[in-house]
Amino acid sequence: MNCLSLNIRGVRGVGKGNWVRSIKNKEGVSFIALQEIQASGVFEETFRGFWGIKSMEFEVVEPCGRSGGLVSMWDPIVFKKIDCIKHNNFLILKGKIKEIEDVVFEVNVYAPQNSNDKRNLWNSFSTIIGGESGVWLIMGDFNTVRTSEERKGSQFKARCAREFNQFIACNDLHDYNMRGGKFTFLMENDRGRKMSKIDRVLVSRELMDRWPTTCLRVLPRLYSDHNPLFLKMVENNYAPKPFRLFNSWMEKPGFEEVVDSALESFVGFGAPDVILTMKFR
Structure with a gap:
């Protein structure tokens, strides 16, 4: 299953649907997670512009006013939804994919800006993860970085990074190595350029063991100040799996x-x- 994650900065912008749909068709994407849709009461017709005419299911978290909002779209042949959990800052889909016997949790995240709110979000996530049995795939805009090297031109908040890293470690989550770029967000203003790696994909160890050669790529920006993240889950049946130590x-x-x-x-x-x-x- 190949996944695409992107902070779209509004689903009603001109050209955005064609941009995402072209990536989906080119890369064979079967799951799309969009953050900051910034629009309420959006109908299937709008999301069809991002997905195309092929079979699709979707779930939406409405934004608060003009801020935030999430939508996840998927191919029902590849992913079978069992349940759904919605929150202002995340959208969790519980289901099955044909390559894995375990239940899979596909999570779309748009983390808040406030440090205390982020801490509360990590605690909520930890409670949910601890109470569910299955494998986790969490993607989106986490609005924080893990190290000072992941931020350039803006303030590094050590406490936020420490709490984020603790959340990752306590839940045995892991990053795939990112190819194609060091940063995922670029903002230019009068004071210069601000770059950071606030978008990422986190997976449970079982998922990383199942697909050890999976590739996470940063794709070029076009209609958003965030780069799309493309996760290609590569099946390796033709050679021994590489040695890996976590x-x-x-x-x-x-x-x-x-x-x-x-x-x-x-x-x-x-x-x-x-x-x-x-x-x-």
Whole structure:
């Protein structure tokens, strides 16, 4: 399943539907998450402009006045919705995709600007994640960064970053490496250029294990000051999966004992690179 996430800055702008639809058709997208739709009472006809004539289902979170608003659109052949949870700042779709036996939670996020509101949002997310069994795919505009290197030309708020990182770590969520650009948001004004990586995709470890070669790309901006994020979930059935070690594993009780036991009991043969590969496995 390929996904597209974009802060669209209003769904009624001229050319925006054609722009998103062209990306969808070119890249084979089956799930679209748009943030800041900035319009109430939007009908299916408008979203058809972003999706096209093919089979589509969608859910909407209405904006507060002219601010915010979310819409998620998907191919019902690929994703089967079971339930939906709506909030001013997120839209959670619970369902099934044919490649995974577990329940999948597709989340569209537009985080608030206020630091306290963001903290409350992370706490709400943590409560929901802790109370549900399944794998998580969370995409959207988080309105914060993880490190100072992810922000340029504007103030880095260490406390916000720390709380965001704690939310990610506590829920065992992970970032895919982003290709095609370092930043996802660009604002130009009289004082210069402000760039940041506030848009991202977070996934649960089970999803990353299932698709270890998945590619996350930053696509060119056109009708928004945010870049679209394209997640291509690559199935790798033609070669062994690459060795991967998550930092969160090292914090789990018994990690060192498991590694020591595996090394002590290992018996290898062949060339050195083959022996090393077998050790990792």
